[in-house]
Amino acid sequence: MVGQHVAEPAPADSPPGERGGGGTEWRPANRRAFLRNLALAAASATAAGVFPRAASAASAAERARAKAVVKATRLRRQYRRQAQESLDESLARQEIGQANAAADATLQAAAAPLGYPLLALGPLTLPQTGQVASQAADPVTEDALARMEADLKRALAKPVEQRRWAMVIDARKCIGCSACTVACKAENKLPPGVVYRPVLVEEVGTFPNVTMRFIPRPCMHCENPPCVKVCPVGATFKRPDGIVAIDYDVCIGCRYCLAACPYQARTFDWGLYYTSGTPELEQYETVPSFEYEELWPREGLRSPIDNARKCHFCLHRLDAGMLPMCVTTCLGRATYFGDQSDPKSLVSELIAQPNAQRLKEELGTDPKVYYLV
Amino acid sequence: MKRLKTAYYGVLGALVALGLATVGYRLVAGMKVTAMTSYVSWGFWVALYIYFIGLSAGSFLLSTMVYVFGMHSLEKVGRAALLSALGALAAGLLFVWVDLGHPYRFWEIFSRPHFTSVMAIESWLYLIYMVLILAELWLLLRDDLVVVARSSRRIAAGLCRVLALGYRPPEDPRQLARTRTREKLWVRILGSIGIPVAIGVHGGTGAIFAVAVARPYWNSGLFPVVFLVSALASGAALVTFLYAAFGKRDGDFLPILRSVAMLTVLFIGLDLLLLVSEVVVGLYSGVPSDVNVFQAMFTGRYWGVFWLGQIGLAGIVPIVIVAAAERRREPAPAQAGGARPVARRVRQTAMWLAGLVALFVIADVWLLAEPVGRAGILAALQVPTRHHAGWWYWIGELVIVIAAAAWLARSWGSPRLWYGAAGLATVAGILAVRLNIVIPGFVVPELSGLRTAYVDPGDFRFSYHYFPSFWELATSVGMIALIVLVFSLLWEWLPLFGSEPARTASPSQG
Numbered sequence: 001m002v003g004q005h006v007a008e009p010a011p012a013d014s015p016p017g018e019r020g021g022g023g024t025e026w027r028p029a030n031r032r033a034f035l036r037n038l039a040l041a042a043a044s045a046t047a048a049g050v051f052p053r054a055a056s057a058a059s060a061a062e063r064a065r066a067k068a069v070v071k072a073t074r075l076r077r078q079y080r081r082q083a084q085e086s087l088d089e090s091l092a093r094q095e096i097g098q099a100n101a102a103a104d105a106t107l108q109a110a111a112a113p114l115g116y117p118l119l120a121l122g123p124l125t126l127p128q129t130g131q132v133a134s135q136a137a138d139p140v141t142e143d144a145l146a147r148m149e150a151d152l153k154r155a156l157a158k159p160v161e162q163r164r165w166a167m168v169i170d171a172r173k174c175i176g177c178s179a180c181t182v183a184c185k186a187e188n189k190l191p192p193g194v195v196y197r198p199v200l201v202e203e204v205g206t207f208p209n210v211t212m213r214f215i216p217r218p219c220m221h222c223e224n225p226p227c228v229k230v231c232p233v234g235a236t237f238k239r240p241d242g243i244v245a246i247d248y249d250v251c252i253g254c255r256y257c258l259a260a261c262p263y264q265a266r267t268f269d270w271g272l273y274y275t276s277g278t279p280e281l282e283q284y285e286t287v288p289s290f291e292y293e294e295l296w297p298r299e300g301l302r303s304p305i306d307n308a309r310k311c312h313f314c315l316h317r318l319d320a321g322m323l324p325m326c327v328t329t330c331l332g333r334a335t336y337f338g339d340q341s342d343p344k345s346l347v348s349e350l351i352a353q354p355n356a357q358r359l360k361e362e363l364g365t366d367p368k369v370y371y372l373v
Numbered sequence: 374m375k376r377l378k379t380a381y382y383g384v385l386g387a388l389v390a391l392g393l394a395t396v397g398y399r400l401v402a403g404m405k406v407t408a409m410t411s412y413v414s415w416g417f418w419v420a421l422y423i424y425f426i427g428l429s430a431g432s433f434l435l436s437t438m439v440y441v442f443g444m445h446s447l448e449k450v451g452r453a454a455l456l457s458a459l460g461a462l463a464a465g466l467l468f469v470w471v472d473l474g475h476p477y478r479f480w481e482i483f484s485r486p487h488f489t490s491v492m493a494i495e496s497w498l499y500l501i502y503m504v505l506i507l508a509e510l511w512l513l514l515r516d517d518l519v520v521v522a523r524s525s526r527r528i529a530a531g532l533c534r535v536l537a538l539g540y541r542p543p544e545d546p547r548q549l550a551r552t553r554t555r556e557k558l559w560v561r562i563l564g565s566i567g568i569p570v571a572i573g574v575h576g577g578t579g580a581i582f583a584v585a586v587a588r589p590y591w592n593s594g595l596f597p598v599v600f601l602v603s604a605l606a607s608g609a610a611l612v613t614f615l616y617a618a619f620g621k622r623d624g625d626f627l628p629i630l631r632s633v634a635m636l637t638v639l640f641i642g643l644d645l646l647l648l649v650s651e652v653v654v655g656l657y658s659g660v661p662s663d664v665n666v667f668q669a670m671f672t673g674r675y676w677g678v679f680w681l682g683q684i685g686l687a688g689i690v691p692i693v694i695v696a697a698a699e700r701r702r703e704p705a706p707a708q709a710g711g712a713r714p715v716a717r718r719v720r721q722t723a724m725w726l727a728g729l730v731a732l733f734v735i736a737d738v739w740l741l742a743e744p745v746g747r748a749g750i751l752a753a754l755q756v757p758t759r760h761h762a763g764w765w766y767w768i769g770e771l772v773i774v775i776a777a778a779a780w781l782a783r784s785w786g787s788p789r790l791w792y793g794a795a796g797l798a799t800v801a802g803i804l805a806v807r808l809n810i811v812i813p814g815f816v817v818p819e820l821s822g823l824r825t826a827y828v829d830p831g832d833f834r835f836s837y838h839y840f841p842s843f844w845e846l847a848t849s850v851g852m853i854a855l856i857v858l859v860f861s862l863l864w865e866w867l868p869l870f871g872s873e874p875a876r877t878a879s880p881s882q883g
C-alpha cells in the first residue's frame with residue numbers, strides 16, 4: 001500500500017488520466033473537468049483577443065478573462081488544500097510534489113497567454129526549485145541543497161546499479177549542534193539506545209587555547225564492509241547502489257556485525273521506550289518507522305527490536321527523490337550527499353579535493369563517507 | 374551414598390527448574406534483560422559458548438588419542454571423554470542460541486547460510502561434528518548397550534534398548550570377531566575425520582574472533598591457535614576431574630589419572646607460553662589499541678579475572694598441585710609406632726590451614742563489601758583498581774593458599790583428590806580465560822568519544838563497561854545445571870566403562 005506512494009515518478013509523457021492514480025485526491029474525473037474549464041476559458045480569452053471588434057464590447061472580454069483567472073485561482077487553492085490534507089494523513093510526499101507540479105504546469109499554461117505573473121509555489125516544490133537553480137548553474141551563488149537535489153534527480157534517472165551514493169562531511173563547517181542526530185532519530189523513529197549518526201566531540205589543546213572538533217559519524221557504507229562479510233545469514237548486504245542495508249526480517253540478532261564494524265556504526269535495538277514506566281507508551285514511540293520502504297511498528301518483540309540497526313542513507317527518502325534527513329537538516333550546511341559515479345555531482349567535486357579524508361582507511365574498508373578537514 | 378545422590382539430583386533439579394524459568398523470561402522479555410551494550414555486544418553467554426565448545430573439542434581430541442593414536446593407557450576414559458564432548462557441545466550450542474536476539478530464527482543459519490561468515494561455517498561444522506561424535510559413541514557402546522538392555526535395571530535397560538537402534542551382535546564367534554575388527558576400524562576412521570573437524574570446530578571458533586579487523590586484540594593469526602591449546606587444556610582437565618571423581622578404582626586407576634593430569638599441565642604450559650608471547654609483543658609494540666586492552670585486563674576493573682582466574686586457577690594452581698603430588702612423600706609404612714606422629718602432625722597442620730582459610734574468607738567478605746558499598750559476591754570482581762591494598766592482598770592470599778595446598782599435596786590426602794582438584798581448578802579457570810578473550814576485546818572504543826557523543830535515557834547501552842545481569846547469570850546457571858543433569862544421568866545409565874558381566878557372558882569371551 002505504501003509502496004505506491006513512493007513509486008518512481010510517472011514519466012512526463014504518460015496520458016494525463018493515468019498520472020498519480022490510486023489513493024490520492026488527484027482523480028481523473030476532477031482533472032478532466034478542470035481541463036475542460038481551462039480550455040473554455042482559454043478559448044474565450046483567445047477569441048476576445050483575436051476578434052476584438054467582433055466582441056460586442058471590450059468589457060465582455062474583460063469579464064471572461066477575470067472569470068477565468070478567478071476560476072484558476074480557486075482551483076489552485078483547492079489542489080493545495082488537497083495536497084495539504086494528504087500531507088497530514090500519509091507519507092505520500094512524492095505524490096504531493098507531482099500534484100503540485102501538475103497544478104503548477106496547468107496554471108502556467110492557463111496564465112501564460114493572459115500575461116499574469118505566477119507566484120512561487122513555496123516549500124512543497126523543492127525539486128522544481130532545484131531544477132531551476134541547476135539550470136542557472138552559477139557555482140558561486142548556487143544553493144548547495146538545490147544542486148544536490150538536481151544531482152539526486154539525475155542519479156535516480158539512472159539504473160540502480162550505476163549509482164554510487166556517497167556523503168561528504170565538512171568538518172570545518174560542522175558546528176556540533178547534533179541537529180542531524182536528532183533529525184535522524186525522528187525520521188527513523190529510533191528508540192532509546194539506538195543512534196545512527198552521533199556527533200563525536202574532540203577537544204583540542206589545553207585551556208585557554210582550546211578548540212572543539214566535531215565529527216558526525218554515520219555508517220560509512222564501506223565498499224568492502226566487514227559487517228557484511230561476517231553476517232551468518234546474509235541479513236546485512238550491500239545493495240547495487242552501494243548502500244549497506246539490513247533485512248530486519250532475516251537478522252537473527254547475533255551481533256557479530258556490531259563486533260566487526262570498525263566504526264561502531266551499528267547499535268542494537270534493545271526494545272526500550274522513552275515513556276516506559278509512565279501510564280502509557282506515547283504514540284510517537286509506537287508509530288511504525290518507514291525504513292527500507294516498509295512499515296516497522298514497534299510492538300512485542302517484533303523486528304527491528306532485538307536486531308542490529310544502523311544508518312541506511314535514508315534509502316526510503318532517496319527513492320522518493322529526497323535527500324537524507326541529516327543533509328536536509330544540517331544547520332552548518334556541512335553535510336553533502338550525492339552520486340559519486342556522476343562526475344558532475346557536487347559530492348564528486350568535493351571528494352576530488354585534496355583535503356578529503358576518510359576514517360581508518362588503512363583497514364581497507366573503503367568508506368563512502370568522506371570528511372573535509 | 375544413596376542419600377548423597379538424592380541430594381545431588383535434588384539440587385540439580387531445583388537449579389534446572391529455576392534456570393528454565395529464567396530462560397523463559399529472557400525469551401519473552403527479549404534482549405533487554407541482559408546487561409550487554411551496543412559497544413560490548415557480546416558478554417557472559419558468548420564467553421560460556423566458546424568455553425563449552427573448547428571443552429568439547431578438547432575432550433574429543435583426547436578421545437582420539439585412544440582411538441586413533443592407540444594410547445591404550447587412556448583406553449578407560451575414552452568413552453567418557455566422548456560423552457563429555459557431546460555434553461559440552463550441547464551446552465555451547467545452548468548458550469549461543471540463547472544469545473541470539475531472535476532465537477527462533479536460528480534455523481536461518483542452515484536454511485540460508487552466508488558462508489563468508491565464519492559463524493555460518495562454524496554452525497555447519499558443529500552439526501558435522503555432532504554427527505561424528507554420535508556415530509563414534511554408538512559404535513563404541515553398542516555391544517554394551519545390548520547387554521545393559523537385557524539387564525534388570527529398568528530405566529537404563531529401556532534407554533539402552535532404544536539407543537542400540539536394533540543392533541544385535543552376531544552369534545557366530547568368527548563373525549563377531551570380524552564385526553569387532555570392522556567396528557574398530559570405523560571408530561578409527563571416524564576419529565581421524567574428527568581430528569580436523571574438532572580442530573576446525575575450535576580453531577574456527579577462535580577465527581570468529583580472529584577475523585574481526587576492527588579489533589586488533591583478536592585480529593591475529595595466533596588467536597585460533599590459542600583457542601585450540603586452551604581447549605586441549607580444558608578438555609584434558611575435565612577428563613582428569615571426571616576420572617578422578619567417578620572412575621573405577623582398579624589397578625590402572627592411578628597411572629591413568631597421572632597421565633591425563635600430566636597432559637593437562639603440558640597444555641597449560643603451552644597456553645601460558647602463547648599468552649606471554651602475545652602480551653610481550655603487544656606491549657612492546659605500544660600500539661594503543663593493543664596496550665589499552667592489556668591494561669584493562671591486567672589492572673582494570675576486572676583484574677581479578679585475569680590474575681586470580683586465568684593465571685591463578687588455570688595456571689599456577691594446577692601446575693603446583695600436580696608437581697607437588699608428583700613428588701609426594703609416601704606415608705611411612707604401616708608400623709604401629711611410626712604412623713601415629715605423622716597422622717597427628719597432618720591433622721594439626723590441616724587445622725591450622727583451615728583456620729587460615731577461614732580468616733581469609735572473613736577478610737575477603739569484609740574487603741569486598743566495604744569499598745564499593747555493595748555486599749556480596751557480585752561486587753567480588755569489582756574492587757576498584759585504585760584499591761592497591763586490595764590488589765596485593767588478593768595476590769598474597771593466593772600465593773599463601775597455593776603454597777599451603779602444595780605442601781599439603783606432598784604429604785596429605787590421596788593423589789586422587791589432588792589430581793581431581795587440579796583438574797577442577799583448570800576447568801573453572803579456563804572460564805576466566807574465555808571471559809578474557811571476549812570482554813577485553815570490547816573495552817577500547819573504536820572511535821574516541823563515542824560513549825558521550827549521544828545521550829538519551831537508553832544510553833547506558835552505549836557503555837564500554839559490562840557486568841552480566843542477574844538474568845544472564847541465572848540463565849547460565851540453569852542451562853549448565855541442565856546439561857550437567859542430563860550428562861550425569863547418561864553417565865549412570867550408559868555403559869561408559871564397559872559392562873564386565875556382559876563381556877564375560879558374551880560368547881566370544883567365554
Ligand code: SF4
Binds near residue numbers: 220263
Ligand atoms: S561503517 Fe560499519 S556498519 Fe557501516 S558498512 Fe562499514 S562496517 Fe558496515
Ligand code: SF4
Binds near residue numbers: 230234256
Ligand atoms: S546481528 Fe543480524 S545483521 Fe548483524 S551479523 Fe547477526 S544476523 Fe547479521
